[in-house]
Amino acid sequence: MTSFDASPQLNVWRALLALAVVFVMLATGGWTALNSHRAATPLQESRTAWEHGRLAGHRLPDPDAAPGRLARFFAALDAHQRSRLAHLYPLAVGNMNGAPVTLRYQANRIALEEQRKVERTRMHDSRLSPLGQREAGRRMHRYEDLLDKGRKIIAFDPMGSGRIAEVFGSLDKAERVSIVVPGVDTDLLTFQRTARKYSAPVGMAHSLYEAERAADPGTRTAVIAWADYTTPSGLGMDAATANRAEDGAVRLNALVRALPGSASVALYCHSYGSVLCGVAARQLPSRVSDIAVAGSPGMRAEKAANLRTSARVWAMRDSDDWIRNVPYLEVGSLGHGADPVSKAFGARVLSAEGAKGHTGYFEPGTESLRNFAEIGIGSYRAVRCAHDDDACRTGLSGTVSAGRA
Numbered sequence: 001m002t003s004f005d006a007s008p009q010l011n012v013w014r015a016l017l018a019l020a021v022v023f024v025m026l027a028t029g030g031w032t033a034l035n036s037h038r039a040a041t042p043l044q045e046s047r048t049a050w051e052h053g054r055l056a057g058h059r060l061p062d063p064d065a066a067p068g069r070l071a072r073f074f075a076a077l078d079a080h081q082r083s084r085l086a087h088l089y090p091l092a093v094g095n096m097n098g099a100p101v102t103l104r105y106q107a108n109r110i111a112l113e114e115q116r117k118v119e120r121t122r123m124h125d126s127r128l129s130p131l132g133q134r135e136a137g138r139r140m141h142r143y144e145d146l147l148d149k150g151r152k153i154i155a156f157d158p159m160g161s162g163r164i165a166e167v168f169g170s171l172d173k174a175e176r177v178s179i180v181v182p183g184v185d186t187d188l189l190t191f192q193r194t195a196r197k198y199s200a201p202v203g204m205a206h207s208l209y210e211a212e213r214a215a216d217p218g219t220r221t222a223v224i225a226w227a228d229y230t231t232p233s234g235l236g237m238d239a240a241t242a243n244r245a246e247d248g249a250v251r252l253n254a255l256v257r258a259l260p261g262s263a264s265v266a267l268y269c270h271s272y273g274s275v276l277c278g279v280a281a282r283q284l285p286s287r288v289s290d291i292a293v294a295g296s297p298g299m300r301a302e303k304a305a306n307l308r309t310s311a312r313v314w315a316m317r318d319s320d321d322w323i324r325n326v327p328y329l330e331v332g333s334l335g336h337g338a339d340p341v342s343k344a345f346g347a348r349v350l351s352a353e354g355a356k357g358h359t360g361y362f363e364p365g366t367e368s369l370r371n372f373a374e375i376g377i378g379s380y381r382a383v384r385c386a387h388d389d390d391a392c393r394t395g396l397s398g399t400v401s402a403g404r405a
Helices: 006-018 020-028 042-051 067-075 079-088 090-094 101-122 130-146 201-215 243-258 272-283 367-376
Strands: 152-157 163-169 176-181 221-227 264-270 288-294 312-316
Touching: 042 090, 042 101, 067 243, 079 090, 079 101, 090 101, 090 152, 101 130, 101 152, 163 201, 176 201, 176 243, 176 272, 176 367, 201 221, 201 264, 201 367, 221 243, 243 272, 264 272, 264 367, 272 288, 288 367, 312 367
Parallel strands: 176 221, 176 264, 264 288, 288 312
Antiparallel strands: 152 163, 163 221
């Protein structure tokens, strides 16, 4: 979950839990069903075109094929053929796990430019209400921002509120990769912010990338701002259940399994993003070395051991984060389980000194960001625990530079 005033939303959360049976009955009874007769989305259209496409007289591979098979397909093409596919099927290639990351960046730039033109036209469409025209203008300007030179967009879907992911650093050359998984109300328009920049995925990921480079300039790192799932809107039913987390977990696992090379991967999961990471944990590949959660409402588990992951599990919460007041329990399908910073949960609890509120964990100068950076570069002995007993470092190995222990 990103930023909210505490009291009204907490009251809504508690009311939802108290009315669990009612809501579950409504959901299972089909009262919340969506219209299934929808037009194809731009991404679906691009994928369908790919499925019917040919190259040099041969059919193109299944876009959902294993990443390894797709990687071999693209490796067998020359630069002109790869570029042609990116231009013909930009959204399909830009979101294809197994396609070379640089080709995905190229394809998504093409897709963003196409969508920028669409929204520019919609800004002046008299059939739209003034509100609709303003919304089109906001989207057009966001696409222009994302088209800035040097930006590396590894996933993009303009449908609905939109999904997107951006890379900082070089994924192809990275020795360690970090992925920032945000919470509710994250979409194309909130992917980055000018005010409160470190509460949005771009600010979080860029801040972490700079902190990792400062902590150890010799380690090649890459950080992904990953908003490539449909997040809950506000603290309603979706935020109280794992439905959006379950869908997102599939997408996160697919991304991790398709990352190039063999670099270890650390996940940084904020608020509802920690629910997603908890759901994803047991299916994550062994290259995921660390799962760090901040401001978590729970990970859909009563103990860290129940996540059934080989990754180290870290947790932190600052002293004035309102999330501490949510009910840490599960009632049917509502609620997300035990408090990850509780002793009984069994995570390695980190200091978040200096962080303020629910969205301050990636602010430069905070202990929370410094701890995240140390995990990101594998300097586990340099992290600072939330408690004086240093229990969060027990049994850990890892490099540490002088003065940082």
